[in-house]
Amino acid sequence: MRQLQHRLTVNGHGRGMTDITREVVQWVSASSIETGLLNLFIQHTSCSLMIQENADPDVLRDMEAFMSRLIPDGDPIFHHRAEGPDDMPAHIRMALTQVSLSIPITDGRPALGVWQGIYLYEHRLHSMNRHVQLHLLGE
Numbered sequence: 001m002r003q004l005q006h007r008l009t010v011n012g013h014g015r016g017m018t019d020i021t022r023e024v025v026q027w028v029s030a031s032s033i034e035t036g037l038l039n040l041f042i043q044h045t046s047c048s049l050m051i052q053e054n055a056d057p058d059v060l061r062d063m064e065a066f067m068s069r070l071i072p073d074g075d076p077i078f079h080h081r082a083e084g085p086d087d088m089p090a091h092i093r094m095a096l097t098q099v100s101l102s103i104p105i106t107d108g109r110p111a112l113g114v115w116q117g118i119y120l121y122e123h124r125l126h127s128m129n130r131h132v133q134l135h136l137l138g139e
Contacts (some may be wrong), residue, residue, distance in 0.1 A: 006014015
């Protein structure tokens with residue numbers, strides 16, 4: 001049994017989803033691990049990770065439209081606004097989504113479905129560099 005770790009830096013473009021599937025698949029493929037489990041962990045409190053459809057971009061737009069309706073920026077109920085009106089909504093969005101994903105590795109690749117992609121979901125309005133810690137365990 002082997003373990004490997006890697007820190008993936010993602011240059012976000014502000015609120016929305018960035019597809020990181022290719023980078024993750026490349027790293028797993030280069031590991032020579034054929035069977036195992038990959039864990040991804042986002043090291044921030046105002047963005048998250050998501051497995052979502054990768055074929056129709058309307059899915060990603062609709063997800064953001066729903067989140068914007070559910071958790072509007074600048075809502076007067078929020079007291080925490082240290083970094084602007086999108087600050088507290090970003091923390092709530094993160095709490096409602098995921099900071100960690102576990103994906104089986106089969107035949108040297110993440111065992112994603114045909115229409116599944118791995119996304120970093122940025123909840124802040126401005127662009128930021130984000131870090132995803134990858135931990136691969138297998139043989």
